[in-house]
Amino acid sequence: xxxxxxxxxxxxxxxAPAGIEYSADTDQYGVTVAWLGLASAADLSPVAALxxxxxxxxxxxxxxxxxxxxxxxEDEDEESEDGEEKAEAAPKETPKTFGGTPLDGxxxxxxxxxxxxxDALTIIAYVPQGGSIASLTPLFRNADWHEREMMExxxxxxxxxxxxxxxxxxxxxxxxxLERLIPFSTLVNAASTKGLWERLTAAGKKGAA
Amino acid sequence: MSTHDVPxxxxxxxxxxxxxxxxxxxxxxxxxxxxVSHIDINAGHAHRGIEYLTTKRTMYQNVVLTERIxxxxxxxxxxxxxxxxxxxxxxxxxxxxxxLRTVADEMKxxxxxxxxxxxxVHLVGYETxxxxxxxxxxxxxxxxxSIFGNRQDIGAMCIGGVRYDLDDKSIAYIKGALDKIEAExxxxxxTFKTNGSILRRTKGVGVLTHADAITCGVVGPVARASGIxxxxxxxxxxxxxxxxxxxxxxxxxGDVWSRAMVRLEEILTxxxxxxxxxxxxxxxxxxxxxxxxxxxxxxVTRSEAPRGEVIYYLRTNDTPQxxxxxxxxxxxxxxxxxxxxxxxxxxxxVAMIVNSIDPCLSCTER
Numbered sequence: 183x184x185x186x187x188x189x190x191x192x193x194x195x196x197x198a199p200a201g202i203e204y205s206a207d208t209d210q211y212g213v214t215v216a217w218l219g220l221a222s223a224a225d226l227s228p229v230a231a232l233x234x235x236x237x238x239x240x241x242x243x244x245x246x247x248x249x250x251x252x253x254x255x256e257d258e259d260e261e262s263e264d265g266e267e268k269a270e271a272a273p274k275e276t277p278k279t280f281g282g283t284p285l286d287g288x289x290x291x292x293x294x295x296x297x298x299x300x301d302a303l304t305i306i307a308y309v310p311q312g313g314s315i316a317s318l319t320p321l322f323r324n325a326d327w328h329e330r331e332m333m334e335x336x337x338x339x340x341x342x343x344x345x346x347x348x349x350x351x352x353x354x355x356x357x358x359x360l361e362r363l364i365p366f367s368t369l370v371n372a373a374s375t376k377g378l379w380e381r382l383t384a385a386g387k388k389g390a391a
Numbered sequence: 392m393s394t395h396d397v398p399x400x401x402x403x404x405x406x407x408x409x410x411x412x413x414x415x416x417x418x419x420x421x422x423x424x425x426x427v428s429h430i431d432i433n434a435g436h437a438h439r440g441i442e443y444l445t446t447k448r449t450m451y452q453n454v455v456l457t458e459r460i461x462x463x464x465x466x467x468x469x470x471x472x473x474x475x476x477x478x479x480x481x482x483x484x485x486x487x488x489x490x491l492r493t494v495a496d497e498m499k500x501x502x503x504x505x506x507x508x509x510x511x512v513h514l515v516g517y518e519t520x521x522x523x524x525x526x527x528x529x530x531x532x533x534x535x536x537s538i539f540g541n542r543q544d545i546g547a548m549c550i551g552g553v554r555y556d557l558d559d560k561s562i563a564y565i566k567g568a569l570d571k572i573e574a575e576x577x578x579x580x581x582t583f584k585t586n587g588s589i590l591r592r593t594k595g596v597g598v599l600t601h602a603d604a605i606t607c608g609v610v611g612p613v614a615r616a617s618g619i620x621x622x623x624x625x626x627x628x629x630x631x632x633x634x635x636x637x638x639x640x641x642x643x644x645g646d647v648w649s650r651a652m653v654r655l656e657e658i659l660t661x662x663x664x665x666x667x668x669x670x671x672x673x674x675x676x677x678x679x680x681x682x683x684x685x686x687x688x689x690x691v692t693r694s695e696a697p698r699g700e701v702i703y704y705l706r707t708n709d710t711p712q713x714x715x716x717x718x719x720x721x722x723x724x725x726x727x728x729x730x731x732x733x734x735x736x737x738x739x740x741v742a743m744i745v746n747s748i749d750p751c752l753s754c755t756e757r
Contacts, residue, residue: 209478211627211629211633213628215690215691239605241608241693241702241719242702242717242719244715244717246706246715246717248714249708249714295691295704297693297700299626300625301627302693304704322608323607323727324606324607324608324724324727327723328719335442348435349434349435350434350435350756352435359440360442360443364443
């Protein structure tokens with residue numbers, strides 16, 4: 183029933199040498215939703231290239247910071263770039279993804295949602311705090327805005343982005359807004375007519391002087 | 392070669408607040424004479440941080456919040472969000488609820504498409520016909536108000552079904568309204584095919600080629616007008632779409648006229664779908680009449696809003712609030728295609744071409 187190629191899992195395994203976690207299920211309408219976890223974020227580009235070959239359309243990119251599993255205490259002292267080997271060498275208290283990225287509430291999970299002829303496939307890549315991920319724009323032009331939005335909402339870096347400006351937030355706003363607690367009164371600052379009026383009149387006086 | 396010593400190009404701002412733009416988007420347009428040579432798009436004038444807010448509210452409050460993301464596709468947001476929650480929790484929507492979801496969806500599509508095409512006629516400068524088309528749309532708006540009590544945010548969706556029901560009287564009323572809209576829409580299509588003013592301004596203007604449409608990943612009527620035969624309702628069916636006689640309209644020219652035409656034809660299809668839904672409407676409850684806790688999990692769901700594919704990603708945890716909600720609206724994908732459509736266009740056509748992607752900024756920036 184699925185419109186995904188029969189040998190998709192094998193081809194994805196070949197494209198991602200660090201390892202994958204693949205699962206798929208088909209609903210009562212015959213629509214398949216597949217999930218593909220990558221052990222290493224470095225495999226993103228080759229896997230995305232394979233999907234492009236299959237005629238996939240990039241639909242959305244979600245960035246999120248998965249919270250640490252509850253039974254573990256917050257442990258923020260290590261930021262491992264290459265978690266897989268470290269995990270084998272010295273097992274840490276911090277829970278890890280199957281690829282070895284620490285799940286301490288500071289790592290990023292980046293989900294690339296693709297459409298293949300009506301079926302949905304999501305690539306999941308993990309990036310530790312302070313890490314970076316390659317831009318998908320060389321393969322999918324429409325990754326542009328998604329990656330710009332991701333860079334302003336989180337402190338995640340996207341390498342080789344052709345236009346890494348702010349997308350929606352003004353340059354005067356500090357970055358990584360979804361990683362901080364922003365009080366509601368601050369968030370809706372511009373919505374307060376009085377505050378806005380006072381700021382504008384102050385700016386006007388300064389300009390006139 | 393010009394002998395005058397004047398700069399080759401001028402830079403003019405269009406927006407963020409501009410008489411001919413319906414949405415606060417800022418275009419920095421470089422022109423050579425009357426011709427657009429380069430455009431830069433500057434967004435961020437309607438950013439409200441709704442994505443952040445969703446994680447502070449419960450799953451059930453978010454049904455209300457997501458409806459406020461946009462007014463013209465206000466039904467698609469809570470529906471797709473609810474579909475994601477239902478998928479995680481394994482909730483099965485009752486049959487009557489499934490059909491009523493489709494009814495609400497298609498009613499919104501009819502009024503949304505009529506609104507966009509009416510605005511196109513306004514930008515063409517044919518004001519009398521614009522007012523006539525808005526009058527036709529008003530039949531649909533009256534229908535929404537009579538059935539749901541609201542003209543824009545109709546509040547039809549809930550997790551596990553819908554919050555409204557139809558009886559014989561309201562079904563007869565909807566059928567009567569649809570008959571009126573159908574006759575008028577057929578007239579409008581005829582006008583669009585023959586009226587010189589409309590044809591001259593819209594034919595061959597703002598072309599998005601098939602190849603560029605694929606590169607940009609555009610969705611909805613914009614994609615279908617450029618020959619991408621894709622509709623979520625057919626490709627990834629939800630609600631009752633798998634058992635309805637859905638016709639997907641696509642054209643190949645990729646110009647402003649084609650995009651308007653796809654929308655007009657889709658209005659007629661929506662009316663057909665509504666009639667079948669109302670005829671086959673099964674009995675039974677409209678929702679599950681329960682508010683179960685949504686267990687931890689993640690889901691991706693999609694639906695076809697009037698402007699194209701809406702996709703929701705939902706991740707839940709043990710708390711009543713979702714851990715992450717992310718969605719992408721069709722317009723988010725379609726802005727970029729304006730770079731292709733506006734290239735070498737005439738300055739006078741800029742507002743019309745922008746309108747032809749049916750832009751929705753409150754959706755895009757959230």
